[in-house]
Amino acid sequence: MMKKILAVLCLAALAGGAWVALRPAKGSATPLMVFCAAGIKQPVEEIAAAYQKETGIEVRLQYGGTGTLLSQIKVAHQGDLFIAADDGALADAKKMGVTREEFQIVRQKPVLAVAAGNPRKLGSLAALKQEGIKLALPNPEAASIGRVAKKLLGAEWDALAAKAAVMKPTVTEIAADLSLGAVDAAIVWDSTVPQFKGLEKVELPELAKHAEFATAAVLDSSKQPSEALKFGRYLTAPDKGGAAFNKQGFTSVPGDAWVARPDLVLYSGSVNRTAIEGVLQQFATREGISISTVFNGCGILCAAMKTMEDSANPKYPDVYYACDICFVPPVAHRFPEAVMLTEAEIVIAVPKGNPNNIQTLGDLARPGLRVGLCNAEQSTLGFLTQSILKSMNLLESVSKNASSQVPTGDFLVNQMRTGSLDAVVVYRINIMAKPDEFEAIPLPADKSKAVQPFAVREDSAHKQLGRRLLAFLREHRDSFEKAGFAWRGETTPVKSADIVLPDWLKQK
The missing domain is CATH 3.40.190.10 (Periplasmic binding protein-like II)
Known part of the structure; x- marks a missing residue:
């Protein structure tokens, strides 16, 4: 470790730089170590001083050419933040594997x-x-x-x-x-x-059309990522760091409004809960924030958003992870873009051994059979089930046997476990944990898939935080696959207005 520290000091001396430490605040925590491109020294120094005054956290700044700073980071593998002056330097840092979360700060030409x-x-x-x-x-x-x-x-x-x-x-x-x-x-x-x-x-014609972003990235070596992320949020907040950059002639990239400990409101379909609950806790801990989660049927979630209507309501969700793509169009004006993150299979679940020899959806219409369906007004699963049955001219006959209509698939599985139901239409995920008790009967291939989109609200005060949550979820693909989802998270975002549903799935 001493050799690494000496190497960093030598490189800094060769570059003509040294750590610039602001006067420590009384009782301050471990100082933040920030490697900063020399071209944005003045505003960053001003912002760091204001941050220390406001939070009591000391910020130590090392300035230099971006390439020189990267060499220092690579040798020492220590520090909390790296502020690169251009996209290429950030790409180099990524290739080296030394950075994590990113905050675009200013646009430069x-x-x-x-x-x-x-x-x-x-x-x-x-x-x-x-x-x-x-x-x-x-x-x-x-x-x-x-x-x-x-x-x-x-x-x-x-x-x-x-x-x-x-x-x-x-x-x-x-x-x-x-x-x-x-x-x-x-x-x-x-x-x-x-x-x-x-x-x-x-402006030279050969250069005039080109622009680069100066970006702050949390270093993989940071021992206090929550503090590093907090300073990143401060750097980009329009009323904090953004104002300082603009004052000094920079073109800032607007970040989220400054809140020392943001609360991110997430609405999610109930089926997603097992996959994301633990990941959400990890994200909240790393970011140093809180997350208010509401898990329910997507029909209920959309109705709640419609009732609130005004997205300025503090309970209006910042991010929305629906059970199926069909529940994005109703709120597309708030969530104009979505990423298809996962896919879940819909099946007929029956007790182990399939005592009633159920093979198709048509079999659910047999006289005397006790069938469980989700409520079409309250849940995605219910709406999808209703749409599938209607498209196959089975809705009326199967509904006669529907002795239970509840908001989520878990309720139906529990009722079947007690012996009050003979078959239920649920996600395969709902019965994965009990392979000795239940088995699944597949549906027609063209109607058995529910696709779960993740969207960030366009006018959210925590839009950048929501996007970092999406990136974090993408880093935890294994959590979704362990829960039984098929992964689709590498796909590019789609415009909500461009989502085209088959006729049988369109909401009337």
């Missing part, structure tokens, strides 16, 4: 910086190659802006580099040279220009 008034009339790559023009470039091996510009300019970069007056490891160093008059121009981020007096930007 590469530009040419010149002295105010552009006295040398520099507005093109050709002009930069003129005799007597002193150009400063960022080192592409150390600084993100250098790597981005080199990739965009190709051979033109090589020509500029061959005549550059200076090449330095951070964007702030070359901007400082320009501000002091030591050079005539420098390639920097657009957000760098307002941080130095006497500079203005010139």
Whole structure:
């Protein structure tokens, strides 16, 4: 460990950097260690000071070129957050396996910086190659802006580099040279220009259409991920970090409204409970938040949302994990996009040995048979069952035998266990835990699958938190498969308005 720490100190010395520690607050907890791209030093330092004052948590900041910082992180494998200046650096960090959750902070564009008034009339790559023009470039091996510009300019970069007056490891160093008059121009981020007096930007056509995001990522090495995530939320909150970035000329990416300990409201169909309950607890613990969960039939959940209507109601769900895709269209105006996360099979469940020799849904219409169905108004399973039976012209005949109609499949299984029902239509998941008591009779293949979509409310104050929950759920595929679901979580999101249901499944 001592060797790793010494290595980090050596790298920091070579980069001209050192840990910047704000004055510790009395009784503060373990300090947060943040590796930060030099180009956003000023606003991050201001935000860190405000955060420490507000929370009592000390923030220690190490500045440098993004490439240099990544080398330090790789060697030491310690720290809590890494703030990369561009998408490529973040991708490198991912490949190295050193990052977890991400927070996009600001959007930046590469530009040419010149002295105010552009006295040398520099507005093109050709002009930069003129005799007597002193150009400063960022080192592409150390600084993100250098790597981005080199990739965009190709051979033109090589020509500029061959005549550059200076090449330095951070964007702030070359901007400082320009501000002091030591050079005539420098390639920097657009957000760098307002941080130095006497500079203005010139957009080069070769660079103008490109933008990158500066992103904060929690490090895998963090021993206090909850505190790291909390600071990440603070960095991106529009009324906290976002305001500081905007004030200093950056274009911030709006995060969630600041709450020290957010409460995420989740509505979920009851069938999903066994798969996600434990994962939700892990997520809440890691994020340092609370999650208010409501598990019920999706008919009841949609009715509750319709009754509240105003999504400003604090009980209105931030995220919604439905039992089937057919219960997304009724709330599509609040949840305009969904990810098909899992799939569950609908079956006829009967006691072990199938004493009544039930083989098809038509058999459920036999006189005297006691059948259990879920309530079509209250649950997804009930609605799906009703739609399936109606499409096969069996609804009336089977319903005559339906001695029980309840909100969830678990209730039906319990009633069959007591001997009060002969057969029930449920999810296969409902009987998985009791293979010695029950067996499943499959339904027609084209009507036996329920697909569970996960959606984040568009106007939620915790939208980014909801998206991180989705990412966390995707990391725990095994939890869903152990519960009996088929995994579909790698699919791309779909627009709720574009969901097309078969005619037999459409809600009237």
